[in-house]
Amino acid sequence: MESNRFLSVLNVSKSFRGLAAISNVSLELNPGEILGLIGPNGAGKTTLFNLITGFLRADSGEIEFLGKNLVGLEPHQICKMGITRTFQIVKPFSHLSTLENVAVGCYNRTADLKEAEEKAWEIVQFVGLNKKALDPASSLTTPDRKRLELARALATVPRLLLLDEVMSGLNPTEEHEIIDLVRKIREAMGLSDRIVVIHHGVCIADGDPRTVGEDNSVIEAYLGKGAYLAKD
Amino acid sequence: MREHQPQESCLGRGLSWQKWLIIGLIVAALHFLPWTFPPQYVHIMIMIFLFTIMGQGWNILGGYAGQFSFGHSLFFGLGAYTSTLMFVHWGLSPWIGMVFSCFIGIMMGLFVGYLSFRFGLSGPFFALIMLAFAEVFHMISISWKAVGAALGLLIPLKGTSIALMQFVDKKPFYFITLWMMIGALYLVWRMEKTRMGLYFLAVREDNDAAEALGVNTLKYKMVAMTLSAGLTSIGGTIYAQYLLYIDPDITFGVMNSIEILIRPIIGGPGTVLGPLLGSLVLTPLAEFTRLAFQSYGGVYLMIYGAILVGVIMFLPDGIMGLAKRVFYKMRKEVG
Numbered sequence: 001m002e003s004n005r006f007l008s009v010l011n012v013s014k015s016f017r018g019l020a021a022i023s024n025v026s027l028e029l030n031p032g033e034i035l036g037l038i039g040p041n042g043a044g045k046t047t048l049f050n051l052i053t054g055f056l057r058a059d060s061g062e063i064e065f066l067g068k069n070l071v072g073l074e075p076h077q078i079c080k081m082g083i084t085r086t087f088q089i090v091k092p093f094s095h096l097s098t099l100e101n102v103a104v105g106c107y108n109r110t111a112d113l114k115e116a117e118e119k120a121w122e123i124v125q126f127v128g129l130n131k132k133a134l135d136p137a138s139s140l141t142t143p144d145r146k147r148l149e150l151a152r153a154l155a156t157v158p159r160l161l162l163l164d165e166v167m168s169g170l171n172p173t174e175e176h177e178i179i180d181l182v183r184k185i186r187e188a189m190g191l192s193d194r195i196v197v198i199h200h201g202v203c204i205a206d207g208d209p210r211t212v213g214e215d216n217s218v219i220e221a222y223l224g225k226g227a228y229l230a231k232d
Numbered sequence: 233m234r235e236h237q238p239q240e241s242c243l244g245r246g247l248s249w250q251k252w253l254i255i256g257l258i259v260a261a262l263h264f265l266p267w268t269f270p271p272q273y274v275h276i277m278i279m280i281f282l283f284t285i286m287g288q289g290w291n292i293l294g295g296y297a298g299q300f301s302f303g304h305s306l307f308f309g310l311g312a313y314t315s316t317l318m319f320v321h322w323g324l325s326p327w328i329g330m331v332f333s334c335f336i337g338i339m340m341g342l343f344v345g346y347l348s349f350r351f352g353l354s355g356p357f358f359a360l361i362m363l364a365f366a367e368v369f370h371m372i373s374i375s376w377k378a379v380g381a382a383l384g385l386l387i388p389l390k391g392t393s394i395a396l397m398q399f400v401d402k403k404p405f406y407f408i409t410l411w412m413m414i415g416a417l418y419l420v421w422r423m424e425k426t427r428m429g430l431y432f433l434a435v436r437e438d439n440d441a442a443e444a445l446g447v448n449t450l451k452y453k454m455v456a457m458t459l460s461a462g463l464t465s466i467g468g469t470i471y472a473q474y475l476l477y478i479d480p481d482i483t484f485g486v487m488n489s490i491e492i493l494i495r496p497i498i499g500g501p502g503t504v505l506g507p508l509l510g511s512l513v514l515t516p517l518a519e520f521t522r523l524a525f526q527s528y529g530g531v532y533l534m535i536y537g538a539i540l541v542g543v544i545m546f547l548p549d550g551i552m553g554l555a556k557r558v559f560y561k562m563r564k565e566v567g
Contacts, residue, residue: 053444079446087444093437095502096430099242104434107427108446113244116427121237130236156446 005064006031007052007083007160012061014051021047022201024061029160034186036195036209040221044201046088049164053085054078065160079108082159086149088168092137099124099133101148105155120155127151127181143174150181161185197221244425262410266403274402278474280515281409282467287495287507288416289463294493295501296420296429297456298436299354303362304492306344307337307461309369309483311468316385316478319396326397330469337465338458340365345457349450354439363489370484384479387472397473405474412470413508416463421504423459432456433502464492487533494536498543500552509551514539 007029014022022044029035037045050056052063054075063070070078084105093101102123106116124133127147132140137148146166153161166182167175195212197205199221205212212218247255266274286308294300314336315329344365348358374382392399399405423429431452434442443449472478482488499510517539518532525531547554 055440055443074448074450075440075443076446076448079444084446085444087441091438091441093434093441095437096433097242100430100433103243104430104442104447105445107430111427113425113427114241117241117243120243133236134238134242152441152445 006066008062008064009048009052010062010064012048012051012058012063014047014056014059020201022051022058022198025198025201025203026061027196027203027206032189034193036193037198038195039198043198043221045198046164047201048198049085049162052078053083053162079156079158082157083162084153084156084158084160085162086153086164086166088165090142090145090149092140092145092148094136094138096137097134098129098137098140098148098151101137102151102155105152108156123151123155126154126184143170143177146170146174146178147181150178150185154185243430259414263407266406271402274406276516276519278402278405278409279519280511281406281413282471282474283491283495283515284413284508284511285409285416285470286464286467286492287499287511288413288420289460289467290493291460291496291501291503291507292420292423292432292463293456293460295496295503295506296423296432296436297453298432298502299349299453299456300356300359301362301460301489301493302359303364303366303489304460304464305484305486305488306362306366306369307341307464308468308471308488308492309366309373309480310337310340311465312472312478312483313373313379313385313468314465315469316387316472317379319387320385325395326469326473327395330466333465333469334462337461337468341457341461342454345454349453349457352439363486366484366486366489370480373480373484380479382480384477384482387476387478389476397470398476405470409470409474412466417504417508419459424504428452428455436502490536494540496550498539498550500550500555503550503552506550506552513551 005028009025009027011024011026012022013020013024025044025048027035027037037048039045047056051058052070054070054073054077058071061071065078065081065083068081070081070083073081093104096104099117099120102120103116106119106123110116110119121130121133124130127150129140129144129147129151132144137145140148150163150166153163163182166178170178193209195205195207195209196203197212197215197218199217204217204221205215207215265277269277286304289307290301290304311330311333314333315324315326318324318329318332319326344361348354348361353361373379379385389400390396390398392401392404394404397408423432431442431447434445434447435449435452435456439449468483495510495514496507497510498514499508499512500506514536517535521532521535543550549556
């Protein structure tokens with residue numbers, strides 16, 4: 001196997017008490033692209049995230065990042081290697097200020113207080129939380145908590161950012177704000193799009209957003225058999 | 233300068249010279265206190281300082297790193313017994329004994345800590361494991377003749393000697409405990425402003441989120457345990473030298489664990505001054521009610537219970553939490 005791949009997940013399976021949550025999922029991620037991992041509720045998206053970031057250990061299969069095996073590593077080691085995830089259910093450090101929350105992420109790359117604080121201000125400004133930088137995270141609204149989750153992850157200087165349902169629980173206006181923020185990150189890094197669909201723990205489609213949207217098995221997974229997509 | 237970013241550092245904020253001056257004046261005033269106070273009040277001050285040191289020990293693990301220990305008497309007892317046995321049997325100076333106490337306390341802490349934290353035990357489970365280990369040593373010290381069994385150990389008074397940490401007068405203990413307390417407060421105050429201090433808080437607030445951001449949570453819990461166990465063991469040694477008597481109940485007993493943890497909780501867990509404030513309120517209260525209700529031994533425990541219920545209901549962040557709220561309100565009203 002060539003070792004210069006960015007992220008490769010190969011035949012990974014994970015079951016909980018005999019119930020397969022992820023079975024034989026393989027996917028490749030290239031440097032510089034945004035990969036959308038979609039699927040209906042309970043498809044196994046979060047489980048796959050947990051497997052990649054070390055919160056769960058795969059039963060079988062290989063996960064490699066830049067030629068190094070990730071299976072068996074602790075989450076903080078994987079974070080040091082450059083993979084940072086956010087949580088679907090946000091986990092702010094409630095009693096700490098927004099700035100301190102972000103500073104925890106900054107300390108991933110530096111032990112120096114001044115440097116960490118400088119970087120934290122930069123990121124707080126980038127995600128638009130600078131007015132609330134000194135407020136406790138518990139006082140933030142849901143969309144702001146999502147921003148904070150993103151900000152903390154960015155602060156660790158990741159090479160690969162795994163966003164787990166950054167939009168869940170938001171109304172359309174708030175969703176657009178987060179989308180704008182993700183676009184901003186994309187522009188800053190020059191990324192392109194691709195989508196992978198998983199359903200019942202199995203990978204069922206892989207391609208650019210338009211092809212995937214027209215794929216019959218994807219339509220079936222979301223809308224049921226017999227559904228069709230009105231084409232223009 | 234970015235928008236909304238204040239001039240001064242927000243993570244590593246130091247104290248203004250006015251505050252340093254006030255602290256300096258208070259510390260200076262404390263040095264004259266033993267000559268103006270009657271001996272029984274000096275005794276209460278010593279107990280306040282001593283329980284602040286141990287409360288600060290508990291605070292590092294329980295208040296900052298969020299690992300609630302219900303068995304810190306384990307370290308207190310190990311500290312008290314180690315130095316006392318070395319002194320009684322080998323005549324070793326308690327100052328050197330204190331180093332051994334510290335070492336043994338830390339080893340024990342790392343052992344119990346690794347057992348629990350390796351498997352992600354926290355909250356009530358960790359609290360009970362600490363209680364269980366404290367009780368194991370309680371039982372051993374009750375039944376083992378070589379360490380005095382249930383009768384405990386009397387430390388022979390050999391007269392005033394700095395090397396033996398024995399003084400007929402209370403004043404030297406006053407200064408020893410005062411400066412150790414200042415040291416403990418300074419240590420935690422410095423710690424708050426480092427990466428380690430912030431990592432402790434992150435671990436307390438959310439273990440998984442901290443891991444995801446690159447914090448080696450197991451390592452930092454073990455570091456917190458080391459500092460906590462060491463500080464509490466030192467407190468145990470001084471306590472033994474001061475009272476010249478230890479027995480299983482007053483060292484390893486459950487009540488002692490509660491005595492250690494109740495002060496930082498009431499004062500404000502996870503704050504530098506919390507253990508001191510809690511100790512200032514509770515220690516005199518405990519001593520006076522003990523005097524007032526001599527024939528009813530448990531009255532001060534009932535008062536502790538009532539205070540604890542009140543604090544948990546109305547001041548979940550302790551006295552420091554209240555002070556911070558009042559302070560912010562005042563500042564907002566002013567401008």
